[in-house]
Amino acid sequence: MPDYPPTIPALHVTEPSLAVQSSGGMPMMVEDDNKDVPWDVEEEITYEQVKKWSEDTESGVILIDVREAPDFEIGHIPHSKNLPLSIFEQALSKDQVDFVRTYGFPKPGSEEKIVLYCRSGRRSTIAADLASGAGFSRVRNYKGSWLEYEAKSGAQAGAAKSA
CATH class of the missing domain: 3.40.250.10 (Rhodanese-like domain)
Known part of the structure; x- marks a missing residue:
């Protein structure tokens, strides 16, 4: 596991609902509120x-x-x-x-x-x-x-x- 600065704890991704986003050049883990929705791809809304x-x-x-x-x-x-x-x-x-x-x-x-x-x-x-x-x-x-x-x-x- 990579060494992160002390202000950002290392996270293990155990759920596919977690997404990686960048914050000031540093990756951080965030939970997607609508994980069943493909907002960034052209899939049909059901x-x-x-x-x-x-x-x-x-x-x-x-x-x-x-x-x-x-x-x-x-x-x-x-x-x-x-x-x-x-x-x-x-x-x-x-x-x-x-x-x-x-x-x-x-x-x-x-x-x-x-x-x-x-x-x-x-x-x-x-x-x-x-x-x-x-x-x-x-x-x-x-x-x-x-x-x-x-x-x-x-x-x-x-x-x-x-x-």
Whole structure:
């Protein structure tokens, strides 16, 4: 085992959920909060993952529905926010104060974990490209979107209201 400076204890990696990150040139071990999520690779987001995040408001994952407000109001994934594709690019350019005032929730940071969805995956694919182009590096698209979520969860229209 390598000799580490006294301020950084040597760690044995016994869990695959631990990741190595660099801090000021020194490697350090950190636990990945969402170890089942491939945020840095292009793997598909699953219904099971989305269901878990919709039930855990402390997961650190922001669910954003890019459908228009009337569709969102009929039914949506619990705890998701609404930011329609028609104003998505404009919204991302707003500062934090204007964003909150206009959309009613804090603007996600460029490093926050964001999952976008719509009705079928088409609009959320476009929104994911727009977000990536605007510098958001941890944006994923739930391609199954509302149709899959509603079918698998048994949610009825209007029954998936967020708190």
